[in-house]
Amino acid sequence: MSWLERIDEREARRIARTLKASALETRDAAQDHLAQFASQARAIAKPALHDATEFARSEGAMLARAAAVQAGRASRAVKADPTTAVIGAVGVALIASLLFGRRRT
8 A cells, every 4th residue: 555545544533523523512512502503492392281280170160051051952952852752863873874875886
């Protein structure tokens, strides 16, 4: 091997070491930036999530009360005239059988 080839080989090794060191630095910097970004995103999202949870609790309770009132009205209506409930149940069953039934080819 000539001295010129040895110089080129040494230069290639030096460049490879420099490239490896730069890649490791880039990786470390990227990890730091991603950790910082995740921390900032968490800080931003936490209050919004808390607000959404509180809203869901209050609206859920209100929705449950309204559903209970409607269920009470429906039960009184069925108690007064059960024919409409039976006809409605048969209609729902027929529509479900049409939608979910097997198709004959």
